[in-house]
Each structure stands twice: as structure tokens, then as C-alpha cells.
Amino acid sequence: MPSPEDRRFAVLQAIVSDYISTHEPVGSKTLVDRHSLGVSSATVRNDMAVLEAEGYIRQPHTSSGRVPTDRGYRQFVDRLAEIKPLSPPERRAIMEFLEGGVDLDDVLHRAVRLLAQLTRQVAVMQYPRLTSSTVRHIEVVPLNPARLLLVVIMDTGRVDQRLVELGDVINDEQVSRLRSLLGTALEGKRLAAASVAVAELASQAPHDVRDAVVRSATVLVETLVERSEDRLVLGGTANLTANAADFGGTPTGMLTVLEALEEQAVVLKLLAAVQQPGMVTVRIGEEMEDEQIRSASMITTGYGSAGTTFGGVGVLGPTRMDYPWGIAAVSAVARYVGEVLSAR
Structure with missing residues (x-):
């Protein structure tokens, strides 16, 4: 029998999954109907009350369901048991698409276009560091x-x-x-x-x-000699408009994120801090150092080969993003970009 803590995490996990899919506050009856939690609606309501008191979920309006907070998303990401792997056909399609790039610029632009399409977020990639x-x-x-x-x-x-x-x-x-x-x-x-x-x-x-x-x-x-300026490739910026309401609930919130992307310095700083290839970092909302993008989340990793990191790659979007799929997509694209560039 699961412990109360594990049971509450299962409730949190269900709330996050439903909210990502529907963008609607989630109620206890909905959770019981959609998920096999193995407990009554009353128990789910009690668990939701505890999660709210601990700051993992909140109630945006009176008499509405609950939505995850930044802390709730962090708990969800930290306890992901597994990341859904890409299928062999998906991996093969990514590799073939990237291998079709005629030079470095083409490979990187193909990578961000593909990553933006896969995740429906903004894809960002740093040019190889000298x-x-x-x-x-x-x-x-x-x-x-x-x-x-x-x-x-x-x-x-x-x-x-x-x-x-x-x-x-x-x-x-x-x-x-x-x-x-x-x-x-x-x-x-x-x-x-x-x-x-x-x-x-x-x-x-x-x-x-x-x-x-x-x-x-x-x-x-x-x-x-290393130059101070760096270069960034962006893809899928228009995806932000589909999620405008997620950025603080006002157009201004999305505009500040767009300004940060245009200025590039904020995003480049985050990409420059990535670790070696294969190690994924997820920053959620308030964890962002720059105030311009604190209404967003970012998934990043390094790309390269043979223990050498060429640069950083990732996606930026609202905190209500599909983290498991985003992590899988970023990891796969980073891996194959490194392989393609190393083979040239």
C-alpha cells in the first residue's frame, strides 16, 4: 500500500498531467474519473488540501479546481520515474533530417526547427564555442x-x-x-x-x-582567440503566441519573454551554463535568474562528442509544458546534432 506521501505525489502528478493537456483547473471528481488512484473522492480532496497547504498547487478562482505552482512542477520534474523514449522511427527521422544539412549553419537551423516542431515551444541553440x-x-x-x-x-x-x-x-x-x-x-x-x-x-x-x-x-x-560575442539560433518563436495566456495572464508577460529572446544575452547565459552532453537541466518559473523570463520554463542540455561540449541547446516555454516529452526531445536532438557535427 503506498504511503500518504506517495499517494499525494500521484495526485500531484495527475493534476500536472491534466493541466498540461487541458489548461483547465483540475477538480477532485475529475481526478477520480480520469485516473486510477485507488482512493475515494474524499481522500483525493484531503490530499489536494495538503498539497495546497504545502505550496504545490493553488486555486486560481473560488470554487474552481487546482493548478500546479512552480514548486509543484519542480516536484513533478524531480520525481519523474522515467522519460518516454523516442521510438526508433522518430530517432531515425531526426538523424536523417539533420544529416541532410549542408554545413554547420544548416545543421543548427534544421535542429531548432525540428525541436520547435517536436515540442511546440521555442527552440534555442548556441553556436559551437571556440x-x-x-x-x-x-x-x-x-x-x-x-x-x-x-x-x-x-x-x-x-x-x-x-x-x-x-x-x-x-x-x-x-x-x-x-x-x-x-x-x-x-x-x-x-x-x-x-x-x-x-x-x-x-x-x-x-x-x-x-x-x-x-x-x-x-x-x-x-x-x-575566443571572442566575447556569441551566436544563438532560434526556432518556433511563434509558438509563444499559442500560449500567451500562460505568461502571467497578460500580453505584457509574453512580450517580456520575446524581448529576452530578441536580446539573446539572457538565453545565451543560460545555455553557457549547461553541463556536458547527456545531463539535462530544467529551470522552472522563479528559478530563472532574469526577471524577464520568470513566467517561463527552460529545458537545456549540452551537445558535442567524445566528452567535449560544443554548446548548449534547449527549449523555452510556459511553465505549463510537457516536461517528460520536452526532456526526451531536447536530449535526442542534442545527441544527434553532436553525432552529425563530429562526423564531418
């Missing part, structure tokens, strides 16, 4: 005898292109040597080590290509 990147390849492309294009390709799929204006013309043989010197110094190194290597290369280069190496190194250091 600190977690390794230089996979560097290409030197002569545009004319006095101008070069440097193309730096990271293991995350990130590509940076930089122009180098030379002080003098160089021939094809010198371009080939420059390409070899830069490749030997940089390829396979993390960004911090690569920036040191390219700086040292400038002082050790052969005399006839030294000027080209110095100019290239100056440009590359700007690429290899």
Missing part, C-alpha cells in the same frame, strides 16, 4: 599575388574566413610553403594551443615567406 574547438584544417587560397584568403575549419564544423593583405607579391611555391607551415603549426590543436603556435611560427618562418607568415599570423590570432 574554446571547445580544435583546428581540423587550414586552407590558404591566393586571390591575387598580393592577397590571400585563409579558411579555418574547426572540428565542430565551424568555418572562419579571413583576408590577408600582403606587403609584397608571392608566387605559387611560396603559397604552398605557407600553407604547409600553417597546417603543421595549427591542425589538430585546441584554439588556445593553436594561437600560441601561430605566434611562435611568425618568429621562426623562413626569410622569403616571413612577411606573409607574420601577416597571416596577425589575422589568425584574431580568429583563434
